[in-house]
Each structure stands twice: as C-alpha cells, then as structure tokens.
Amino acid sequence: MTQGTSLAAKVAWITGGGSGIGLAGAIELARAGCRVVISGRDEAKLQAAIESAVAQGAPRGAIRPAVLDVADKDAVAATAQAITREFGGVDILVNSAGVNYPKRYWKETDAATFERVVAINLNGAAYCTLAVVAGMRARGQGTVINVASFAGWHLSFLTGPAYTASKAGMIALTHSFNIEEGVNGLRATALCPGEAATPILKLRPVEPSDADKARMLQEPDLGRTIRFIAEMPPHVCINELVIAPVFNRIYAGGAEFVRR
Template sequence: MSSSLEGQLAWVTGGGSGIGLAGAIELARAGCRVVISGRDPAKLEAALDRARQGGVANDAISAMPLDVADKASVQRVAKDIQAAHGPVGILVNSAGINFPKRYWGDTDGETFDKVVAVNLSGATYCTLAVLHGMRALGRGTVINVASFVGWYLSHLTGPAYTATKAGMMALSHSFNIEEGVHGLRATALCPGEVATPILQSRPVPPSADDMARMLQEEDLGRTIRFVAELPPHVCINELVISPVFNRLYLGGKEFARR
C-alpha cells in the first residue's frame, strides 16, 4: 500500500544522528525525498551510509551541511534545496545541543546563547525559510522536536535547554494559530529520555542499563512518520511520549541536586 507521503520533500535538521536521522530514515521509507542537514559533513556521510544500509534508496536521501544558528546559511541551503528538489513540504526541526555546565551556578551567558541559537533560533530560521514554499503548496507539516522537559519542568537539563524546548512548544502553537488557515500545521514533539548521543553531554551520563529502558531512536522515527502521515486536515498540536520507566518522574543519581 502506498504512503500518503509518496513524492513529498522532507528537510530534517540535526539529521546526522539520533532522532533526526531516525525520522529521516522513516520518512524516506514512506516515500519522501529527504534532505538531512547538520554541522559535520563527515557525520552526514556516515548517516547516509546508515540510511542506505537500512534499505533507503540512494536517490531517496541526500545531505546538505548546515549550522542552523547561522541564519544566512539557513536561507542559502533552503534556496539550494528548493532549486534542486522543489518546495519543502515537511520540515523536522531536530537540531539541538546542550552542555555539561548547564546549571545556574556554573553556566554563563555565552553558553546560554549557544543553546538558544541552535535549539530555538535555528528552528525559527528554518521554519521561516520554508514557510512561503509551504503556503504555495497549500500544505505543510512542521515537526519541532521539543522535549518532555519543555512540558514538565525538570532540573536535569538546566535553564537554557529547558527554556528553548518550552519555546519550541510556543513556536508550534503560534504557527498553528497563524498558518492553519493556509493549510499548514505544526507539532511540538515532546519526548522523554531517548537513548541518543546527546546524553553523553550530561554532567553524569546515564548507564547502559538506564539507556536500554529509555525510548530508542527508532521509536521517535516512527512517531515522526506517524505525525507526517496523518491526513492533511489533522493537526497534533503536542505529542508527549515517554518511556514507561520514566526517570523524569522517578529520579536517579544524575538527577540529584547539588
């Protein structure tokens, strides 16, 4: 049975690993032409290899390096994507960073600015870059990978990351308020702990046993595909998903306040 996504163009930022790559693979399997972006060209090449090893056709997925915090580069890459493939119909804003020195007592303004620039401003720049193309199509789906901690505040991630993820939820709702009349929709995807490489930037990285009980990258890939495949008259404004063993409720040694 053919997918409703057959032939659509998807752009996935943060596509070199983790949730972004998992979403890109699932969208390609659903028939999308997918462009992944990230800051590291070598990492993007490795991601393309992984996608192709997973059965994605060579011509179904490609890469364009990009630092989403650089708004001029975002505009350039978005224009290059449109020139090569046409307007973007699905945007997955999955680029995100955090730092070990994240708490009020040991972070600084420069670190805060870096997190905001990638997590929140980057998502805004990319959405603005595809907005008018989506309007011309008369449809469009923006999936903002926010976080459980933007929905249920937690000490774990620190003020910068928490604020940006709450901000991504606000971006999603404001997009729906304004752009629903044009046939466009946004979802704030709010996952709990996911076993991805970003966890290694925590002050105390989780154990292998804890990571095995978390959501896995593939779980979020399927969730992204599910949101994108919904009929165009349906909008999931927020989707909160967590592991059954939810340490954001239960705690753990790395959750302890100092």
C-alpha cells in the same frame, strides 16, 4: 475510513539529521517514499549517516546531505533556497537540531553557553521555519515537526535553564504557527520525547548507564513517531505529542534529577 497522507515524492528537510532522532526520522520518511535532505555541521558525519540509513532500509539516493549550522540565519536561507531549486519546495520540515552542555546549571554555566544553546535549539528552528513557510503557504499545505522535549513540557532540574527554556520555546513556537497558519492549510507539531538513547546523552554531566539507556526511548521509536505525524491526513493537526519511556526516570527520580 479517512486515509492517511501518502508521502511518496514529498520533500522532507531534517535538521540535526546526522544522528539521533533526526536520522531516525530521515530513515522512516525515506522508507515512506520521501526525498529527504539532512542537515548538520559535519559533512563526513552526514555521509556516514546516509550509509547507516541505507543499511537500515532507506533506499539509496533517497537521502541527500546539506552541510549547515542552523544558528546561521543566512546559511539557513541559502540552504532552503537550494532545496527549493532542486526539489520545488519543502513539504515536511523536521527541526531536530539540538545541543546541550555538561556545564548547564545556573551555578556553573555562562552567557556564551546559554546563547549557543538557544541559538541552535530555538532560533535555528525559527530560522528554518521562516525559510520554508512562504512556499508552504503558496502550496496550501505543509507540515513542521519541532523536536522539542519532555523537558520543555514538564519542567525538571535535569536539563538546566538554557535547554529547558529553548525547548519550552519550541512548544510555544509550534502553537503560534498553528494559530496563524492553520487557516492556510499548514500545521505544526511539538514532539516532546522523554529520555531517549541518543548521542546527546554523552553531553550529560553524568552519562546514564547502559542499563538505564536500554529502558529509554530508542531512536527507531521516534523515527516511527515522526512518520506517524507526517502521514496524518492533511486536515489533521497533532499540536503536541508527548512520548516517554514506561520507566520514566524524570518521574521516578535518581541522583541525576535532584539538586547538588
């Protein structure tokens, strides 16, 4: 039987690591033995996230903070260089930084809002990947996990044009990476979660009820999924992984999912 990849001493860089899916991934990768760097725009939030991770079983000292706005390509390059100087390179990149806004639909959004969503969700993922791919290629191995969305895989009304387009773009970004870099031993996964009970729900035009949130994917579900992808043997590429709650409101419908 083929054995999975040991993550002991691997270096993982997770953007959007201060909460939600990114933090859940950081916890699981740290538990697996990775040295983890989490990025986000708020230093206090990152420090609180690290304490939360330790409380949930991550070894103290395994997760480090790196304040960063992924929409700033120069700052991304500088952060990647700093990680490389300290740890020797990035083995696992998790592009989890993402945002959406309540005023998200064509009738009410604007160019500045659209630009900000794409700048963080899509361009930020591209900047971070560009910052680490040469090092991965030189070592002949590396994993990129792009936290896309069910919304980019199955189009619906709910998320609005900017978010939908940015997440569909992340899926395309993933496939283009594999087309070019698979021959160099590198791999990427488009992780496409359905509704998940994470802090981004507070930015919905209508925040789901507690009962609805309880039936969604939970943060630890997606942390384990990120670890599963990272632990695949080096010859295995999971091109897309679509994961959704059993009670999938995107299929079932409801007031939030239809045009108003």
